[in-house]
Each structure stands twice: as structure tokens, then as C-alpha cells.
Amino acid sequence: MQSTLTLSEIAEPYAQALMSVAQSNNLTDAFGEDTKALQALLAESEDLKFLVTSPIIDSEKKKAVIRQILGEQIHPYMLNFLLLLVDRGRIMLLPQVCEQYQSLLRQLKQTVLAEVTSAVELTPEQQEAIKQKVMSTVQASQVELATRVDPDLLGGVIIKVGSQVFDASLRGQLRRIGIRLGAPA
Template sequence: MKGSLLSAQVLEPYAEALMSLAQSQNLTERLGEDVTGLLNLLQESPDLEQFLSNPIIKAEDKAAVLQRIVGEQVHHYTMNFLKILVDRRRILFLEGICRQYQALLRKLNQTVLAEVTSTVALNDDQKLSVREKVKAMTSAQQVDLETKIDPDLIGGVIIKVGSQVVDASLRGQIRRIGISLSN
């Protein structure tokens, strides 16, 4: 399946269904926290992701493992949603569905996602500065930061918001100097 087809046929309908339920029960933020927790869990445990996507493992075993791991930590609507994904053999798309839910939640809250790549972890003042710059660029109400570390940048940051990229890294500056010298 192509990425957009997968998104249109699987990820979006499930994420929209979860969002619809969350809105009807006034739980959009609570289920958003659950989704973020699930994404963190999947990132921390590649074994869990492999287990959930393994077609040989029975659905009831997958549901039991999910219940044991996250059952008490997530809202019962989230747990029921996970069971539906297991029953319909869509649990292997959990990460994509969660990311799609986060995108819907950001849109609802007029929030943008800024992907920030830096050479070292940003401190709180630097994160605040990046948020303010992104708010000024996009007129968004809020900014969610997703940070990555890339030691090859030498210094500075690269900020990506949607299709906009602000390259304030030393590597980018050196590249621009090289281009201007070659012309």
C-alpha cells in the first residue's frame, strides 16, 4: 500500500473515530495523553511493536498483553479502542493512527508541530525561544516541539514546521557560503 492510500483507508478513519469519541465525551486532551504515552511505549519497546504486528500471535494474546501493560494507565475508552484495533487486525497501524490523532488534536487546538534538530539537547529557555519564533512564523496559538539530536550539525538548529525549514545550523551556513563562493 502506498503511504497516502494507507493513510486515507486505515489511519485517518480510525484516528477520526477516536477523535469523534473523545470530542463527544469531552476527553480530547485525556485521550491525547494516552496516545502520546502509547507512542512513547512503542518507541521504547521495539519488541512490543514486533509482537503487536506479528500475524501469527493470536488476537486475544495481543489484547491480554496490552491490558497488562497499559490497562490501568489509559482511559477505558483508549483500552477499548486498542481492543478494537486488535480484533480488526489493525493494531499493526497503531503508531500511524496515534500520530494521526495527534495531528487532529493539534488542528483542533490550533497548535503546530515544530521538528527541531540540534547538536545537543535544548534547555528550557532555548525551547521557549524556538516556540516564540515558530508562533511568530505561523500565527499558531501553541507549538509542540519534537526534538532530535544530530551532532553533524556542528552547532545551531534546524527548525521544520510543515513544509517550511529554517536552517540556522553551522553546517547549513557553511553550505550556503560554499554555494555563494562557487557562483
């Protein structure tokens, strides 16, 4: 089995080609929405994920299912791109291609991705406050949030931007207090 790094390396030229088509046709945001929708669809549907990743299923059947499911929902250029991935035997890289495209889009828009883990679901006001704090901290023009709920945090948030981690969780504070007191956290 190939490593994730290798799959990402193989997916990168496809994502760059998709970005090139998007830029030349002024469709970067439309393709961004399409790739997000594809990522969500693959995460929700185990059957679709199996269809995309299975080497056993015939490519013509894959193309027929992709046309049937996505035909009217995504831009025709994106549909053609997916069919090209099937023809080249690279459709199993679709999750990585979508992820790489999102990364390229963030670079283009000078946007940073902030992965936020909280103990409870964040309100829109809290999300906006986190965006503003991250923008001022890392000098970004825009911030995209990827939120996740982890009840084990007890309270607060953990924000990850690139390799930086800002731990403002209750669990993190208790761990730091335990270290200061010399007790295991």
C-alpha cells in the same frame, strides 16, 4: 508490503473515530496523552511492537497482553479502542492511528508542530525562545516542539514547520557561503 501512504489512509478513519469519542466525552487531552504514551512505548519496546504488528500472534493473546500492560495506565475508552483495533485486525496500524490523532488534536487546538534538530540538547529557555519565534513567524496560537539532536550540525538549529524549513545551523551557513563562493559545500 503496503506503502506508508496507504497505511495512513487506512488509519485516518480510526483516528477520526477516536477523536469523535474524545470530543463527545471531553477527553481530547487525555487521549492525546494516551496516544503519546503509546507512541513512546512502541518506540521503546521491540517486543510490544512485534506483538502489535505480527499477524502470527493470536488476537486473544494480543488482547490479553494489551490489557495486562496498559489496563490501568490508559483511559478505559482508549483500552476499548485498542481492543476494537485487535478485533478488526487493524492493531498493526496503531502507530499511524496515534500519529493521525496527534495531528487532529493539533488542528483542533490550532497548534503547529515544529520539528527542531539541534547540535546539542536544548535548554528549556532555548525551547521557549524557539516556540515564540515559530509562533510569530507562522501566526500560530500554540507550538509543539519535537526535538532531535544531530551532532553533525556543529552548531545552531534546523526548524521544520510543515513544508517550511528554517536552517540556522552552522553546517547550513557554511553550505550557503560555499555556494556564494562557487565552491562545493
